[in-house]
Amino acid sequence: MRFYLAAIAVLASVLLVACSGGDSPAPTPSPAATPVFDEFAIGKPQNRVGVGDVERALPRFETSRGDLIAAFQQQPWFQDGLSADESLFVERSLSFVAGRPELSFESLNHASVTDKLYLHDKLSLRQRDIDLLLIYEPGDDAEAEFALLEAVIPQLEREVGIEWPEQATTVVNGSYGINDYNGEGFIRIDRCCTLSAFVLAHELSHVYWTAGPFWFNEGMADIYATLSLQALNDDPPDGWRGFNADIDSYYAQRKSVVDSAGFPDLPLPNRFASDGLYQAADVFLLDIRDIIGANAFRAAASDVYAASDFARLNIGEKRLEDIVLRYTAESDRDAVMQLFNREVWGDNGEEYRRLQEFEGS
Numbered sequence: 117m118r119f120y121l122a123a124i125a126v127l128a129s130v131l132l133v134a135c136s137g138g139d140s141p142a143p144t145p146s147p148a149a150t151p152v153f154d155e156f157a158i159g160k161p162q163n164r165v166g167v168g169d170v171e172r173a174l175p176r177f178e179t180s181r182g183d184l185i186a187a188f189q190q191q192p193w194f195q196d197g198l199s200a201d202e203s204l205f206v207e208r209s210l211s212f213v214a215g216r217p218e219l220s221f222e223s224l225n226h227a228s229v230t231d232k233l234y235l236h237d238k239l240s241l242r243q244r245d246i247d248l249l250l251i252y253e254p255g256d257d258a259e260a261e262f263a264l265l266e267a268v269i270p271q272l273e274r275e276v277g278i279e280w281p282e283q284a285t286t287v288v289n290g291s292y293g294i295n296d297y298n299g300e301g302f303i304r305i306d307r308c309c310t311l312s313a314f315v316l317a318h319e320l321s322h323v324y325w326t327a328g329p330f331w332f333n334e335g336m337a338d339i340y341a342t343l344s345l346q347a348l349n350d351d352p353p354d355g356w357r358g359f360n361a362d363i364d365s366y367y368a369q370r371k372s373v374v375d376s377a378g379f380p381d382l383p384l385p386n387r388f389a390s391d392g393l394y395q396a397a398d399v400f401l402l403d404i405r406d407i408i409g410a411n412a413f414r415a416a417a418s419d420v421y422a423a424s425d426f427a428r429l430n431i432g433e434k435r436l437e438d439i440v441l442r443y444t445a446e447s448d449r450d451a452v453m454q455l456f457n458r459e460v461w462g463d464n465g466e467e468y469r470r471l472q473e474f475e476g477s
């Protein structure tokens with residue numbers, strides 16, 4: 117597929133809009149909640165019931181989303197009978213809006229609905245084919261956006277080293293004022309950013325990175341977006357026009373903001389976006405990566421994700437530190453622990469020791 121990737125906006129401006137204002141974390145169960153153990157699901161990616169099943173979706177959402185259902189039913193293409201990808205489009209649109217109380221029919225561009233403005237493809241990934249669906253607005257360069265999505269998803273899967281978690285990934289363009297990952301494979305992309313490789317890659321990264329603390333999810337989404345785009349630069353697919361950063365220049369840019377912006381010196385869990393949460397999280401994680409090495413960081417990250425069991429379980433800070441330390445050489449252990457103490461616990465190691473004692477480890 118061709119790319120029309122015109123000059124990507126400079127990195128600094130792109131970063132400002134990546135999830136600024138905060139994501140909606142995926143609705144994963146909290147550790148305190150009673151986990152629903154489906155022994156057949158453990159260790160396997162999400163396989164959600166009802167994807168593309170319009171017969172099931174219509175009665176289910178009849179009460180809550182009758183307006184959207186009526187709009188679909190009025191369309192000649194709906195009345196003619198639905199193809200497989202039209203069914204996916206209808207069901208995903210309904211599930212996107214219905215599952216999110218803050219969204220209304222108005223959240224979807226009506227022309228997207230009535231004129232069937234979507235692109236769909238089956239992507240062949242490591243273990244299975246997934247559905248990639250882009251619901252766009254009139255005037256969007258949907259082909260170019262779709263090509264970016266198609267390039268980034270397999271690369272992200274290679275970076276994490278664990279199969280893509282969702283059998284359907286749906287990107288919905290609109291006038292949201294925010295880009296975010298909505299859980300269950302749904303991503304919202306604001307009009308600002310439909311062709312921003314970084315923003316798209318950041319939000320796609322959240323298909324993996326939702327199970328940790330907020331700062332961790334955001335930092336990992338930034339880092340995996342950058343690593344994936346850098347890898348695509350190094351081995352470009354047809355038509356790829358490049359992305360103007362690699363992980364080292366990305367780190368330098370984030371570090372200079374942290375050092376110069378006058379953010380309060382707070383532990384990561386206590387920071388808001390206005391306190392430099394995103395930049396400080398990126399710097400912290402990349403400092404860890406620098407100490408333990410890129411390969412160890414990658415292996416630790418995959419282990420964190422595996423420990424979340426495809427985001428069915430949340431991973432807290434203590435567990436994160438435990439896993440990182442498993443991939444840290446003895447000679448680097450103190451440096452890693454000091455970083456965690458300063459940036460995560462905000463102490464001299466007392467909290468981590470307390471949690472170790474509490475767990476009897």
Ligand SMILES: [Zn+2]
Binds near residue numbers: 139318319
């Ligand atoms: Zn984000």
